[in-house]
Amino acid sequence: MDGERMSPKKVAITAASATSSAGQQQQRSASQTVLRTTVVGSYPFPGWLEFASAHLDQFGEADIEEMRNDAVIVAVNDQVAAGLDVITDGEQSRYDFNLSFYGQLEGINATPHSPRRFGPPAHDQRGKYEVTGKIGSGRGLGAAEEFKRLQKIAPSGQALKASVPGPYTLSGRINPGAVYRSRWDVTEALVPIVRAELEQLVQSGCQEITLDEPSMSCYAHREDPRRFVEIFVETVKPVVGRCRISTHLCFGNYKGRAVGLRRYAPLFPAFFELPVQEMHLEMASREFAEIEIIHAIAERGIDVAVGIIDVKSYYIETPADVAERVRLCLKHAPAERLSFAPDCGLSQTARWAARQKLANMVSGVAIVRRELGLP
Secondary structure, rough: OOOOOOOOOOOOOOOOOOOOOOHHHHHOOOOOOEEEOOOOOOOOOHHHHHHHHHHHHHHOOOHHHHHHHHHHHHHHHHHHHOOOOOOOOOOOOOOOOOHHHHHEEEEOOOOOOOOOOOOOOHHHHHOEEEEEEEEEEEOOOHHHHHHHHHHHHHOOOOEEOEEEEEHHHHHOEOOOOOOOOOOHHHHHHHHHHHHHHHHHHHOOOOOEEEEEOOOHHHHHHHHHHHHHHHHHHHHHHHHHHHHHEEEEEEEOOOEOOOOOOOOHHHOOOOOOOOOOOOOEEEEEOOOOOOOOHHHHHHOOOOOEEEEEEEOOOOOOOHHHHHHHHHHHOOOOHHHHHHEEOOOOOOOOOHHHHHHHHHHHHHHHHHHHHHOOOOO
C-alpha cells in the first residue's frame, strides 16, 4: 500500500455527476454524510443467543420474540457506540446472512444435506436443500418484519438500512432436482419472491436496501455477467427510484474463507449497468488489489462503499491504518462518492473484535474528515 499522505484540503461537495440518472440524484439526500461509515449487514450473535438457538425447544414463542428484540438491542448499541453513520439490525433474527430464508420457502426439504461433515470447516460443508415442488413463499421472507423491529429499537434520527440476499445467491444452496433444470431456473423462481420482499421493505419505510449478491462476484469468472445484470434488474425493478439501492459483492466469508476467484475484473464492464446507487467491494483482505476499479465506478455516478476492515483477520486495524487506507481510496475516487465498511458481514467475527474494528474504523475515517475540513 502506498503510504504517502494526501495533503489536507477542503473538499468541495459537488452536485451529482451529469451521467447520474434522475433516480440516483433523487436518492442522494442532503443529510448523506461524505465519507460515511456503515456495515454490510450481519453482526456477531451474543453468546447467550447462540446457546439459546441450540435449545429453542425449551422456550416459548414469547421468550423467543424477547430474545430477538434483546439481540437487536445489543447489535444496535454496539454499532451506535462505534459511531457508525448507517446501521442495520445485525441480522440477529437470522441464521447466517441467508440461511433462515430457506425456512420461509415452500417446495424444498426443511433440512439440507451436507456432503462433508468432518475436517476443516469450509463451504463444502454447507448442505443443499432438495427441491420437492414449485418454490414459493406465501408468507414472505421476513426481512420487512426485521426492519420494523429495527425501527422501534434504533435511536430516533439514526440512518438505517436492510440487507436481503439476492435470488442468484439464494439459489446456490438449492439442488434443482427433477422440478427445475438448473440453478438459473431456481434463480428465476426466486426472483419474484425476493422482489416482493423488497417492495414490503419500502412499504415499511426502508429508505436504503442492499441486495446482497456475493455469489455473482464469486462466479463471474465462469458465468455471463450480463445475465447477472438481467437478474438483478428484474429483482429490483419495482423499487427503483423509491429507495437507495446498493449491492454487496464479495468472495465468500463462511468460517473466514473465500469461495471463488477473488477478482472483480470479470464483472465489468457489465456491472456498470446495475441500477444501484452504491456498490460495496471487498478490498482490505485482498490488500486493495484492483483499487483502481473504484475510479471507474465513481466516474459513472455510482457511489462506492470500500471494504477497509478485514473481517477474515484478527489483526485489529488501528485508526492510523484506517486513515491511510481512506487516503489511498481518495487518490482514486472523490470524497462525495466514497463510504467505508468492513469487507463483509461481521457474523463470522468474534464480537470483541468486531466492536474494536468498527470503533477504529470510525475513528480512522474521522481523522481524514478533519484533514479535509469535513463535518
